[in-house]
Amino acid sequence: MINIxxxxxxxxxxxxxxxxxxxSVNRRKALVEAYKAKYDETDIYxxxxxIVESEIHMVQAxxxxxxxxxxxxxxxxxxxxxxxxETLLAKxxxxxKMFVAAAEESAVDLLDGRGDAxxxxxxxxxxxxxxxxxxxxxxxxxxxxxxxxxxxxxxLPVARAVDALNNLKIISFGPRPLNFxxxxxxxxxxxxxxxxIEENSELDLFEAFNKHAGDxxxxxxxxxxxxxxxxxxxxxxxxxxxxxxxxxxxDWIEEHKGYRKYVTIAGKCWPAFQTQFGFVPCYVNSRLxxxxxxxxxxxxxxxxLSEFIxxxxxxxxxxxxxxxxxxxxDMYEKxxxxxxxxxxxxxxxxxxxxxxxxxxxxxxxxxxxxxxARTLPEEVTQGTLEGDLVPGDIAFxxxxxxxxxxLRGYIAxxxxxxxxxxxxxxxxxxxxxxxxxxxxxxxIEKNFPHHxxxxxxxxxxxxxxVFKYIGVPVxxxxxxxxKGVRYPDENPWG
Numbered sequence: 001m002i003n004i005x006x007x008x009x010x011x012x013x014x015x016x017x018x019x020x021x022x023x024s025v026n027r028r029k030a031l032v033e034a035y036k037a038k039y040d041e042t043d044i045y046x047x048x049x050x051i052v053e054s055e056i057h058m059v060q061a062x063x064x065x066x067x068x069x070x071x072x073x074x075x076x077x078x079x080x081x082x083x084x085x086e087t088l089l090a091k092x093x094x095x096x097k098m099f100v101a102a103a104e105e106s107a108v109d110l111l112d113g114r115g116d117a118x119x120x121x122x123x124x125x126x127x128x129x130x131x132x133x134x135x136x137x138x139x140x141x142x143x144x145x146x147x148x149x150x151x152x153x154x155x156l157p158v159a160r161a162v163d164a165l166n167n168l169k170i171i172s173f174g175p176r177p178l179n180f181x182x183x184x185x186x187x188x189x190x191x192x193x194x195x196x197i198e199e200n201s202e203l204d205l206f207e208a209f210n211k212h213a214g215d216x217x218x219x220x221x222x223x224x225x226x227x228x229x230x231x232x233x234x235x236x237x238x239x240x241x242x243x244x245x246x247x248x249x250x251d252w253i254e255e256h257k258g259y260r261k262y263v264t265i266a267g268k269c270w271p272a273f274q275t276q277f278g279f280v281p282c283y284v285n286s287r288l289x290x291x292x293x294x295x296x297x298x299x300x301x302x303x304x305l306s307e308f309i310x311x312x313x314x315x316x317x318x319x320x321x322x323x324x325x326x327x328x329x330d331m332y333e334k335x336x337x338x339x340x341x342x343x344x345x346x347x348x349x350x351x352x353x354x355x356x357x358x359x360x361x362x363x364x365x366x367x368x369x370x371x372x373a374r375t376l377p378e379e380v381t382q383g384t385l386e387g388d389l390v391p392g393d394i395a396f397x398x399x400x401x402x403x404x405x406x407l408r409g410y411i412a413x414x415x416x417x418x419x420x421x422x423x424x425x426x427x428x429x430x431x432x433x434x435x436x437x438x439x440x441x442x443x444i445e446k447n448f449p450h451h452x453x454x455x456x457x458x459x460x461x462x463x464x465x466v467f468k469y470i471g472v473p474v475x476x477x478x479x480x481x482x483k484g485v486r487y488p489d490e491n492p493w494g
Contacts, residue, residue: 001291001292001311001315001316001317002291002292002293003262003263003264003291003292003293003311004160004164004262004292004311004312004315005071005160005163005164005167005261005262005312007043007071007072007156007159007160007163008042008043008044008045008068008069008070008071008072009043009044009045009070009072009073009074009098009152009155009156009159010044010045010047010064010065010068010070010072010073010074011028011031011032011044011045011046011047011074011076011152012047012052012061012065012073012074012075012076012089013025013027013028013047013051013052013076013077013078014051014052014053014075014076014077014078014081014082014085014086014089015051015052015053015078015079015080015081015082016053016079016080016081016082016120017053017054017082019079019080019115019116020079020112021051021053023078023079023102023113023115024051024076024077024078024079024102024115025051025078026078027076027078027102027115027145028046028051028076028078029046030145031076031102031145031148031149031152032044032046033145034144034145034146034148034149035149035152035153038146038149038150038153039149039153043152043153043156044074044152045065045068045069045070047061047064047065047068048064049061049064051078052082052085052086052089053082053085054082054085055084055085055088057085058085058086058088058089058092061089062089062092062093065093070095071095071096071159071163072095072096072097072098072155072159072163073089073090073093073095073096073097073098074097074098074099074100074152074155075089075090075097075098075099075100075124075135076100076101076102076148077099077100077101077102077115077117077120077121077124078102078115078117079102079115079116079117079120080115080116080117080119080120080123081101081117081120081121081123081124083120083123083124083126083127084127086099086124086127087124087127087128087130087131087133088131090128090133090135091131091133095159095162095163095166096136096155096158096159096162096163096469097133097135097136098135098136098137098138098151098152098155098158098159099121099124099125099128099135099136099137099141100137100138100141100142100143100148100151100152101117101118101120101121101124101141101142101143101148102115102117102142102143102144102145102148103117103118103142103143103144103147104118105144117142118142121137121141121142125137134469134470134471136155136158136159136465136469138151138154138155154461154462157312157313157314157315157459157462157466158313158462158465158466158469160312160313160315161309161312161313161462161466161469161470162466162469162470164261164262164308164309164312165193165194165195165308165309165470166194167260167261167262168195168196168260168261168262168263168264168305168308169195169196169197169198169256169257169258169260169262169263170190170195170196170197170198170263170264170265170266170301170304170305170308171197171198171200171252171253171256171257171263171264171265171266172197172198172199172200172265172266172267172299172301172304173200173201173202173204173205173265173266173267173268173299174200174201174202174205174268174299175299176298176299176300177268177270177271177298177299178271180298180299183298183299183300183301183302183303183449183451185301185302185400185401185402185403186401186403186405187301187401188401188405189401189405189407190301190305190401192407192471193407193470193471195305196258196260197301198256202268202272202273205248205252205268206276206277208248208251208252209244209245209248209277212244212245212247212248212251213244215244215247217243217247218240218243218244218247219243221243221246221247222239222240222243225239225242225243225283225287226239228287228358229358229364229366232358232363232364232365232366232385232387233366234365234366234367235366235367235368235382235383237382238279238382238383241277241278241279242279242281242283242284242383245277245279245281245284246284246287246288249265249267249284249288249295250288253265253293262308263293264293264294264295264296264304264305264307264308265288265293265294265295265296265304266295266296266299266300266301266303266304267281267285267295267296267297267299268298268299269281269282269285269297269298269353270298270372274369274372274376274380274381275376275380278379278380279380279381279382279383280353280354280369280372280381280382280383280384281295281383282297282352282353282354282355282369282383282384282385282426283354283366283383283384283385284383285297285355286319286354286355286356286357286358286385286426287357289307289311289317289318289319289355289356289357290317290357290358290359292311292317294307294308294310294311294318294320295355296320296451297320297352297353297355297451298451300320300449300451302398302399302400302401303320303398303449303451303453304320305399306320306397306398306399306400306452306453307319307320307453309397309399309453309463309466310395310397310453310454310455310459310463313455313459313462313463313466314455314456314457314459316455316456316457317357317359317360317456318453318454318455318456319352319355319356319357319360319389319426319453319454320352320355320451320452320453320454321350321351321352321356321426321427321428321451321452321454322350322351322352322450322451322452323348323350323439323443323450323451323452324348324349324350324351324427324450325348325349325351326344326347326348326349327344327347327348327349327429329344331419331422332344332347335417335419335420335429336417336419336429336431340417340431342431342433343436345435345436346431346432346433346434346435346436347417347429347430347431347435348429348430348432348435348439349421349423349427349428349429349430350389350396350427350428350430350452350454351423351425351426351427351428352425352426352427353369353371353372353384353425353426354366354369354383354384354385354386354425354426355385355426356385356387356389356426358385358387360389360390360456361385361387361388361389361390361426362387362388362389362390362391363387363388364385364386364387365385365386365387366382366383366384366385366386367382367384367386368381368382368383368384369381369382369383369384370424370425384425384426385426386424386425386426386427387426388420388421388427388428389416389426389427389428390416390456391415391416391417391418391419391428392415392416392456392457393413393414393415393456393457393458394413394414394415394416394430394454394455394456394457394458395411395412395413395454395455395457395458395459395460395463396411396412396413396414396430396432396452396453396454397409397410397411397412397452397453397455397460397463398410398448398449398451398452398453399467399472400448400449402447403447406476407471407472407473407476408446408448408472408476408477408478409467409472409476409477409478410438410442410443410446410448410477410478410479411460411463411464411467411477411478411479412432412435412438412460412479412480413432413458413460413480414430414431414432414433414435414480415430415431416428416429416430416431417429417430417431432480433480433482433483434480434481434482434483435480437480437481437487437490438478438479438480438481441478441481441487441489441490442478442479442480442487443478445487445489446478460479464477464479
């Protein structure tokens, strides 16, 4: 995977000057040893220059972790900690940061060996709020060396997402298609998140595509496509154009990303795309997603953003699907009931034309787009990658700006069932506990569009922390409430 940051967390221990400094020194060493024993030691850097007790120490530590190439910070309260200096360190560090604290170690050492970091964390959180500093604080932020090592590891996907968004440019082509107002949202929240956006006409893209005709790299890309598709290469005659389009997008990224490190694309795919380009872009979109460059359909800018967040959190390909159709009763009765612990309302089918990476399909065929072919010649609708999605755990989520510029999101966790879809496109049978209520009281009630991002694994915990960190109000993060827990707008009489 490309287009994803590598995180290096600088661990800086702090100490209040009326506490013994060796408490923090020794606990920091134990924490680092615990992390290296269990995880990749290149994830972290132990700041050796000082234990932060003062503002001068804060500057020294800050300069040291910057020089070491750290792009994330862990402030470790080895004891009570200096509330001013430690929060100034977080303020002046330009990147994602977290706070954790040391638990007491033994009943036999509660005189000179007592650190009071349990109390110090309260002061740290209070001072962070006073200074309007966003920082990640774990659910229970006080622990042993081994427990704090686990907390730091849990912070990695959050840090990746925050760092990536701080260095992201979204490139879009064309306005949203007619009757797709749901994908049209204000871009002000992108700037609030520190994201750059470059909006282009599809004519700009068409011009760039035509300039790539005869590109000497096309045969090599075609060969790679043939190798990936194998027996699923049902439309070999279109591969040259698809390769030309892939090179167009990749070159556009390199020429237009400017000072930004990471890029995602919100692409146009209809109504005029297929008649003018002579194909549909779905397969190319799937190939870029597999590399870590998600490309949303129908110029869905916040869909592209959601996909990108899922990519950097999971370090894996994601996809964007329509929350599409209910599971027919006969299909539920035959393939799901009594085999899985889901009601029919817990299930639904998510679909898109063919944008899902081949590695996330049980089997795949590159063919034509059935919906478009109902009104157009089949030969201009070629280029979709079809197949049932691989069964397994998923997180279903989206970050969205409302029409009145409120940042809002949802996260649900469930699975793709190993049930044949009997349908077309990139599609799967999804099961999410209490999906029917979630659909009504979050997706509909909160006016979310029909596109949802899918990460292939249970990443809801990290996604929730990302949403909180970047400033989504917690009451604007919807999730599938457990049975028996009412939504605020849910009729108590059913």
